Amino acid sequence: MPATSTVQTNGTDRVPSTFTEMGDRQTEPGYRVIRRNGAVTPFDASKITVALTKAFLAVEGSVAAGSRRVHDVVEELASHVVYALTRRADAGRTFHIEEIQDQVELALMRSEHHxxxxxxxxxxxxxxxxxxxxxxxxxxxxxxxxxxxxDDGSLVPFDKARLARIVEEACEGLDAVSSDLILGETGRNLYDGITLDELSLAPILAARTLSRPNRIMRWSARVCCSTGCGVRR
Incomplete structure (x- = not known):
């Protein structure tokens, strides 16, 4: 059974602590999120839970992963964040990722988890x-x-946005892999007139210089599966 406690927001508002109770508020209006690369994705409250859990694990260690106390606190804080974002938002409102992270930060401070x-x-x-x-x-x-x-020898403009999109999508949900660092390292190895095959392998080779092999295997597999082993069209 999920916890059913509540958090006080301004002394009068009571925020349900379970996502079940807030399901309509989260999903029905069609809230969306603007990512840093400009992509717009559906609002997913579970990612707030994941972010909060990681924050607790970073301080309290892996033992916190099995702690009922941490689970309940994270659930309650996540509900508070969702409520703060959506309580005055019109249906279909779009939030920037920084706005969501600001609310996570505020929720932690207001609950005195300094x-x-x-x-x-x-x-x-x-x-x-x-x-x-x-x-x-x-x-x-x-x-x-x-x-x-x-492949036919002609020169075509480099599509930076496509490369960034492929790298960022492959990094989704992988804690130990930074899309920003991979893109930066990839950029250092590109040159005018690079072939499609070389461009296809560039981000994979860059990632391997930044992470341990076992951590990057899943990322590389995602890139290969989604693009035919690289960024070829």
């Missing part, structure tokens, strides 16, 4: 630094002059 909140803040800052480094590293490959040599 150590967890600090770990979450530091995690966000580290990811922001990674994105900044990746952006700097890929500035050169964004130049209009960068071309890719097709």
């Amino acid at each position: 150590r967890i909140a600090r770990a979450y803040v530091l995690y966000r800052e580290e990811r922001a630094r990674e994105r900044a480094l990746a952006k700097a590293a890929t500035t050169e490959i964004a130049a209009p002059s960068l071309k890719v040599r097709a």
Whole structure:
């Protein structure tokens, strides 16, 4: 049975602590999320639960994974975050990923889980630094002059957005793999006139230099399965 406790928001609002009680609020209006790459995806409250769980595990260790206390606290905090996002939102509202993360941070601080909140803040800052480094590293490959040599020998414009989309989708749900770092490392190895075969392998080779082989195997398999082993069209 899920927990049925509630959290106080402003002294009057009572937020149900189970997703079952909030199902309509989460799914029926069709809320959506804008990811950092500009893609729009359906709002998935379970990802908030995952983010909170990871924050607790980062501070309390793996033993927290089987803790009923942590499970109940995470469930309640996640419900609070969903409520804070949707209580005044019109049907079909779109949230930016940063807005959701801000609410997670606020929920942790307001519930006085200060150590967890600090770990979450530091995690966000580290990811922001990674994105900044990746952006700097890929500035050169964004130049209009960068071309890719097709199988027939012709030169076609490099599709940076397609590469980013493939890498980010393959990283979805994999904790130890950073799409920003992979894209940054890939950018360092691209050159004008790169062949399709070389471009296809570039992100996989980049990922292997950044992660342990056993951690990157699943990511590489995703890239191969979704694109024919790379970024070929």
